[in-house]
Structure formats: C-alpha cells, structure tokens
Amino acid sequence: MTTQPPLRADAQRNRERMLAAAERVFQAKGAGASLEDVAKEAGVGIGTLYRRFPTREELFAAVFSDKFLAFAERWRAREGELAPDKALRVYLVELIVQTNIYRDLAASVGTVLQSQTPGCDANARVAQQLLHSAKRAGLVRKEVSYDDIVVVITAVCLAAGQGANAKTRIRRLVDLFLGGILRPQAEAV
Incomplete structure (x- = not known):
C-alpha cells in the first residue's frame, strides 16, 4: 500500500462522515445499497465519494x-x-x-x-x-x-x-x- 499524504482537516472530516454514513446505510440496506445513498447520508456529492473511494x-x-x-x-x-x-x-x-x-x-x-x-x-x-x-x-x-x-x-x-x-x-x-x-x-x- 502506498503512503498517502495526510488529508486536509476538511477532507478528513468528509472521509470520516462518508465512512460513518456507509456504516449506517450498509447496516440498514445491505452491501448492495446505492453509493448515492451513502453520499447523501454523508452530506457530500457522489463525486466526492468516488474520489475518495473509487470502488x-x-x-x-x-x-x-x-x-x-x-x-x-x-x-x-x-x-x-x-x-x-x-x-x-x-x-x-x-x-x-x-x-x-x-x-x-x-x-x-x-x-x-x-x-x-x-x-x-x-x-x-x-x-x-x-x-x-x-x-x-x-x-x-x-x-x-x-x-x-x-x-x-x-x-x-x-x-x-x-x-x-x-x-x-x-x-x-x-x-x-x-x-x-x-x-x-x-x-x-
């Protein structure tokens, strides 16, 4: 795994929100839940989600x-x-x-x-x-x-x-x- 530079504070907060949102959405709807639902739950755009987590x-x-x-x-x-x-x-x-x-x-x-x-x-x-x-x-x-x-x-x-x-x-x-x-x-x- 390549070492990534540290995230800016706002990017780190977005990342944490996306992970918490993913946890909630996957618990509620299963692993096949829409990634758009995850982005919406996190309060970020789908592009932001895909930039951080391409798959x-x-x-x-x-x-x-x-x-x-x-x-x-x-x-x-x-x-x-x-x-x-x-x-x-x-x-x-x-x-x-x-x-x-x-x-x-x-x-x-x-x-x-x-x-x-x-x-x-x-x-x-x-x-x-x-x-x-x-x-x-x-x-x-x-x-x-x-x-x-x-x-x-x-x-x-x-x-x-x-x-x-x-x-x-x-x-x-x-x-x-x-x-x-x-x-x-x-x-x-």
Missing part, C-alpha cells in the same frame, strides 16, 4: 479497516492460548461472523480482505501466523496458503447467509473446511 470494495475495506485492526489486536493478545488447529478454527469463525454483518457483502469479502488497508494487512498477518503455526505443528497440509483461507472465508460467507442460524452454519462450514485441510493424523478440531 465499492475500497469503501467496504475502509469501513472495515478499524474493525480489522481491533480484531487483529485481540488475536495478538490471545497468542498461544489455544492449540494451533483450534486457534485457526476459532479465528476463522470469529472473522467470518464479523465480516458477515451486512447483507449481500459476501461476494466482496475476498477483495476486501486483500485490499491492503492497515486493518486488512494486520488481519492478514494474524491469519498467516495462525496458518504457519498449524503447519509447523504438522496439523495443516503444507500446500494450504493464505489465499486458500480467503477463498474459504468468502465461500462460507456466501453459503452462511444471515439470520438466526448463520453462526451455527458458519461453525459447521468452517469445520468442513478444516476437515479438508488438516493432515490425516491431526485430531479433529
């Missing part, structure tokens, strides 16, 4: 960046609490639950996770460390990569949907995925 996925990534930073920090604080295979499972379930907050976001989750915002980068480092630890312990197949994890996160988000049973379905789908990447001698998580 919908860049707006999603910016909205999630602080959440992902906090999520990654919580995981760094928990380092070593769980066995590597269990840590990977719990991490995946918690991340998917966190990213599954807006209706219709699932199709963009993979792009968001790899968008290189500070939060997405921090989250990727945690995921890569958990995957590395599980591999080093001989619990996960060597060929499994972070990109594979992102694909699975996206697939589970798409399949889980939302609603009362979403968390249970997420856990079950993560368990199915882990059953496929764990080495045969690894215990079930």
Whole structure:
C-alpha cells in the first residue's frame, strides 16, 4: 500500500462522515445499497465519494479497516492460548461472523480482505501466523496458503447467509473446511 499524504482537516472530516454514513446505510440496506445513498447520508456529492473511494470494495475495506485492526489486536493478545488447529478454527469463525454483518457483502469479502488497508494487512498477518503455526505443528497440509483461507472465508460467507442460524452454519462450514485441510493424523478440531 502506498503512503498517502495526510488529508486536509476538511477532507478528513468528509472521509470520516462518508465512512460513518456507509456504516449506517450498509447496516440498514445491505452491501448492495446505492453509493448515492451513502453520499447523501454523508452530506457530500457522489463525486466526492468516488474520489475518495473509487470502488465499492475500497469503501467496504475502509469501513472495515478499524474493525480489522481491533480484531487483529485481540488475536495478538490471545497468542498461544489455544492449540494451533483450534486457534485457526476459532479465528476463522470469529472473522467470518464479523465480516458477515451486512447483507449481500459476501461476494466482496475476498477483495476486501486483500485490499491492503492497515486493518486488512494486520488481519492478514494474524491469519498467516495462525496458518504457519498449524503447519509447523504438522496439523495443516503444507500446500494450504493464505489465499486458500480467503477463498474459504468468502465461500462460507456466501453459503452462511444471515439470520438466526448463520453462526451455527458458519461453525459447521468452517469445520468442513478444516476437515479438508488438516493432515490425516491431526485430531479433529
């Protein structure tokens, strides 16, 4: 990610208003909500929104960046609490639950996770460390990569949907995925 010069105070306030507005609009209408609705809610023109966030996925990534930073920090604080295979499972379930907050976001989750915002980068480092630890312990197949994890996160988000049973379905789908990447001698998580 390239380092951007600091924003002017008014531009920073507009950015913060756009992110807060996006959060409200996506919560109310889902990830497919009109970006014009976001701009209107923020009190800015659509051109201002597009100059700051040229794509919908860049707006999603910016909205999630602080959440992902906090999520990654919580995981760094928990380092070593769980066995590597269990840590990977719990991490995946918690991340998917966190990213599954807006209706219709699932199709963009993979792009968001790899968008290189500070939060997405921090989250990727945690995921890569958990995957590395599980591999080093001989619990996960060597060929499994972070990109594979992102694909699975996206697939589970798409399949889980939302609603009362979403968390249970997420856990079950993560368990199915882990059953496929764990080495045969690894215990079930």
